Amino acid sequence: MSRRSGILEFAVLGLLRESPMHGYELRKRLNTSLGVFRAFSYGTLYPCLKSLVANGWLAEETGGAPEDARAASLAGRRAKIVYRLTAEGKEHFEELLAHTGPDTWEDEHFAARFAFFGQTSRDVRMRVLEGRRSRLEERLEKMRASLARSRSRLDDYTLELQRHSMESVEREVRWLNELIESERAGRDRRTGPDK
Amino acid sequence: MSRRSGILEFAVLGLLRESPMHGYELRKRLNTSLGVFRAFSYGTLYPCLKSLVANGWLAEETGGAPEDARAASLAGRRAKIVYRLTAEGKEHFEELLAHTGPDTWEDEHFAARFAFFGQTSRDVRMRVLEGRRSRLEERLEKMRASLARSRSRLDDYTLELQRHSMESVEREVRWLNELIESERAGRDRRTGPDK
DNA sequence: TTCGTCATGTAATGGGTTACATGATTAC
DNA sequence: GTAATCATGTAACCCATTACATGACGAA
Structure with a gap:
């Protein structure tokens, strides 16, 4: 519960709406594609992802289909966790997109909103x-x-x-x-x- | 000890070098005269002042000359604490002014440095x-x-x-x-x- | 006498970074 | 084989804000 950063939460939800991704890639997109965003550290991003999962807005998919023999053989392999937006998450993001208010016109918040104007x-x-x-x-x-x-x-x-x-x-x-x-x-x- | 904010510390020292001031006024100057600075809250400013005093860079002067009878009569009166730069503080600020380095060219830090270019x-x-x-x-x-x-x-x-x-x-x-x-x-x- | 602004301070909380710990995969 | 980069995570810390608490002073 909680651990909501507003901006980060919004951006993560928005990026995942386009396509599922794992944390590492997500962070790159946060810096580059969206350009304006400052680089959030992993120490911020990963706990945020966990909390979004806890809220039911994201679902984790620890790669490799279970029937895949090769995946099983690589037992010790570090899970690459792919996150995707759940239906509830999509709904929640929709609400965030529709929200307007004084906080919305502050510097960083505004940039985040603008970056998703395509969906607004x-x-x-x-x-x-x-x-x-x-x-x-x-x-x-x-x-x-x-x-x-x-x-x-x-x-x-x-x-x-x-x-x-x-x-x-x-x-x-x-x-x-x-x-x-x-x-x-x-x-x-x-x-x-x-x- | 510690509680050093870098920017705030620098700006406070710099403003007090021009003339002694109390906290409240200091904060106004931080917002207006220096324009660019974001408004630091009292919750940040006052503890910072205390720590600068603890470092020996500032001296507190709780107003009213002691021989002043009226001052004594107003016993319960809330002290208006005027801060002034000590010799050590001046020296320390001089060092900060002379310092250049990668941190110096970051957004906020740069603005603070630029604001005191007159003394640089x-x-x-x-x-x-x-x-x-x-x-x-x-x-x-x-x-x-x-x-x-x-x-x-x-x-x-x-x-x-x-x-x-x-x-x-x-x-x-x-x-x-x-x-x-x-x-x-x-x-x-x-x-x-x-x- | 009450309201605005001056004036000082503290505790709880927020939102983030850094440093650390671990290990897989790829390119040379 | 070794370095870079991919990949995930935690704990300790930092900087600052908010909300709260207190109270004086001046003007309406």
């Missing part, structure tokens, strides 16, 4: 994108305010750092604007009057 | 900037490689996410290039032949 319904995508955007706009407001208050007593490097990080945030807002635009365009094409 | 010698600044840059270039290489390997089996959203985060990294590299350029220009002005 458009209205949920919109809510997440818009939530993220307003979250960033809030952040910008705070930065601008504190900058206005303290600009005078800050040295050049501190100022430059603030300028650069504000620009980064502004850049992400523009990116979100484009994404939201194209989501809307997609909707319009579907529900619009004609053409 | 130019050659150390250069090493940190260049270290950071090569760290990012490494990261770019990995991203490009994994993208090349798996582009085909990734959906549009995953691709877009990777594209955007690569662009972010590339943008930071350009920023670092400019900074390094202007550091070099600064050195040239000083040591160059004339004008």
Whole structure:
């Protein structure tokens, strides 16, 4: 029970929905394919997998069909545990995909959600994108305010750092604007009057 | 002893070098003036301050001069503890400022170091900037490689996410290039032949 | 007088890493 | 045969947050 990391749990479920995998491979996918994710260590991943099994969301399949003589002969062989999503797991992931909320627009969480946008319904995508955007706009407001208050007593490097990080945030807002635009365009094409 | 957070310790020492402060104010400065830093909670900050005192790097000054009658009359009054950097603390911070190494070019650590570049010698600044840059270039290489390997089996959203985060990294590299350029220009002005 | 913000602190908990331990398989 | 990488796992630790507890000070 418990040992829920939110992000990791979500990503694991999402990856396994595409196809069953064992832990080691899962970890690679977490770093590479999904790129953005930081590399979770085995010390995090394996216990997480166990807990997902305990919840009934994953099933372990310790390789080799039992009727296979060669498998039996290699008795001492370390089991390569393949995990696959159960029906309950699929259902649970579906729920997670449908969920939107303030936690959803935080940095890491947002990246994880975005990575599975391919499986997400458009209205949920919109809510997440818009939530993220307003979250960033809030952040910008705070930065601008504190900058206005303290600009005078800050040295050049501190100022430059603030300028650069504000620009980064502004850049992400523009990116979100484009994404939201194209989501809307997609909707319009579907529900619009004609053409 | 211990309870060292690296970043927090460094930032606290650096802020207190400018002027003595109490914990509450310190925390505000950590969020606002230095902007980039995430808001450390009191549950992190206060124990950290205690440990810095235990190390002899900070000294506590529980306000009010003792000869002040009013201070004595307000017996029950909650002490407002002002922390100031000791000579040892200053020396220790100097050492931290001079240190460069692989840890120094990681995201959060780098931001903290950059925020105190005003107090850092130019050659150390250069090493940190260049270290950071090569760290990012490494990261770019990995991203490009994994993208090349798996582009085909990734959906549009995953691709877009990777594209955007690569662009972010590339943008930071350009920023670092400019900074390094202007550091070099600064050195040239000083040591160059004339004008 | 009550509410917001200033101000300090602790204990429980969370979420993660590192180091360690083990062993199979593949490539050279 | 030996090194790299595949593969799984545990225990000790680290860093930080949350929730809680306490209380002063100023303004409405």
